[in-house]
Amino acid sequence: MLRLIARMDDSLRLVKLRSLLEALDQVPDSELHALVIQEAEVACANAAHTAFPALFFPCLFAERVRAALEAEARRKREYWRPIAPVDAELLPT
Numbered sequence: 001m002l003r004l005i006a007r008m009d010d011s012l013r014l015v016k017l018r019s020l021l022e023a024l025d026q027v028p029d030s031e032l033h034a035l036v037i038q039e040a041e042v043a044c045a046n047a048a049h050t051a052f053p054a055l056f057f058p059c060l061f062a063e064r065v066r067a068a069l070e071a072e073a074r075r076k077r078e079y080w081r082p083i084a085p086v087d088a089e090l091l092p093t
Contacts (some may be wrong), residue, residue, distance in 0.1 A: 011054045012044065012047065012053045012054050014054075015057050015058060016043075016061075019040065019058055020037065020040045020061075023036050023040070023061070024037075027069070032069065035069070035072060038068075040065075043057055043060040043061035043064050044057060044061075
């Protein structure tokens, strides 16, 4: 039984490492790499509580990375959104 658990842990680690390396290759902005690594850790911890963690992890990780990158892009857009132009009629003359 312990061998089976150890083998499952090893296969989950391998799947996590492969998925993480692929995801990091697809994210050109190195500032976001820490975010991707964090999502890999969370997805791995969540997948470890399922009956088939190595099967569950890739989908969970992909969804978490997609959502995290979208949220970060949205946050950046909001931060850098230009101030709305001032209506010329409202300016004092």
